[in-house]
Amino acid sequence: MKRKTGPNRRDFLKTSAALAAPAIVPATVFAKQGQPAPSDKVVVGSIGTGDLGRRHHLANRLLPNPRIEVAAVCDVDRNHRDQAAQDVLDRTGRRVEIYKDYRELCERQDIDAVLIAVPDHWHALIAIYAMETGKDVYCEKPLTLTIEEGRKMVQAARRYGTVFQTGSQQRSDGRFRQACELVRNKKIGKLARVDTHIGDIDSGSWQAATTPPPQLDWNFWLGPAPYADYSPIRCHYQFRWFSDYSGGKMTDWGAHHNDIAQWALGADGSGPVRVSGTGVFHENGPHDVPGTFDVAYTYANGVEVHCHALGENGVKFTGSDGWIFVSRSRIEASDPELLKAEPASGDTRLYVSRDHHENWLDCIASRERPICDVEIGHRSATVCHLGNIAMRLGRELRWDPEKEQFVNDDQANLLVGKPMRAPWHL
């Protein structure tokens, strides 16, 4: 069931305008030539304009969208933010405000929403600040660096009535939805096992610490993470393979495929109850997250989810009567007819979104929850974090998904959160 959040700034403006406006207002004031009325455009700030933020979101999703007006860009790397502003100028002919500090962007009253595509260790702080300043949020996956951050983000979203989309966009891909509906409706019998295959990483190569490039505010980039001397391998795309900033492949791709497992299991507000795993860490570094791994989760209904580094990228569901495999390139089933059959009356139907960004915009207008609401993103990220914690500790752990605490393991519970470098805190 789609749930409602509160009104947003644009609703407030439209209501105020309607009350204050003359009785007759030309329609052209609000819309012309088939374009959205200015008052219906979502004014967006783009926070994090590196490879993903600029080349993917800004270039492919924000700027071409007639429902969006990009009003500002922000990055701690001057080259990134200036290049992004240049992109906006080239595409729209408009100059936008350029920020290094996300707080200044968020504090602008004319911005409705922000798209956050920064390193993982910054997601929670920026997203919470954006929510606290009244913005709706699209935040890249993995949603969090720690489980505690996710709970705080959910609380903030509910507190401020935020429309929050997590960037696990496979939920807006019909193949994945079809696979999950078939599983939910027991078309492969009683589900016994899910296998997710999400990829491995290499060891990386050591580099000597060096002076940060002049365009990069390295201390701001580190933010809440422990201080470390700059070297290019720790920064920008490569941050994913350092545990102070991210959870490695387990969170990078696990936030996609383990998210699909959660969807098929109907566990969006819950999670596994047991986790164990074996991670092979690179012997000589520098990447300090598992290079390859196999992690086993058990859910309360007895279903096992196995997350593997190796194997063909995708998700395989195995039931008592057959199997389904789904990836970004194909969907297959042990019985191909399953994929052609129309859903029967009474079958469970899942939330339909055909475009992740459009779904976010639709929900900003309707104030309903998006297909990958913050709670869903948090729970799926939690699955990944549980795997990393189990691998780090090297023992089976019991997890209480309701309390979001490990059972009878104080050391594991220390890893539910992580202290932040001052002055940052949740």
Added chain:
Amino acid sequence: MQSVDQLCDQLASGDQVQAYQARRALDQLTASVGGPDKTTQRGEIAAALARALTAVNESKDGQGRPVSSPKYPSEVRSRLARTLADVAGDMEVPALAQALGSFETREMARWALDRMTCQAATDALVEAAQKAVGDEFRVGCINALARRKSSAIVEVLKQFALETNRDVRMAAAEALAEQADAGADPAIAAAAAGAPPRGRDRVIRARIRLAENLVRAGEKDAGKDIYEAVAAGDCRDAQKKAAKIGLEQLG
């Protein structure tokens, strides 16, 4: 398996690969004694780490007077403090408190104490927040205190909320918001005095968090009072909206 001392020497080797391997070995060591049935072994490892953290080399200066200096460089001691966070108990607090006294190691000592909820750790953080030089570090200590819930902490935080330093005051206000204590609200509100717009926003957000925590703790009337005050006050639309959502949830 290498001893803690051997791993410390390896950490200090100056070789990136050697140091990485030592760090991994220390993580594996602490994980191996982390289970609920490993209390004794965990205590032994924690004690060894604490000894290494405070180890000194004795020597004499040019005039023959005895002098001591840390056995391990600051990077190693910071790593030891961070590693201690996974296994330390009451017995290790003095070593971490000592590390709080060094500019080179105090941030990671604070990191470790942040995760420890025992009274000795809390006392060490309070003392550092009161006496240390450097407002950002003091703010970090106050942030760590926010995780502790007690009337004594509320009183300590109220004092910090009166400080002249704005950053310390704001940190205290936000820490007070995590306590389900209605008596914290005036102190939080007072922290806004003389603050710029961003600071005033922080205080209002803190009040809303306090209201939420009060409601969660069953003190609905106290939470309602704060929500109503915010909704009627001079603040951003987002804060008014949050207050109204809070009131709606109260019914």
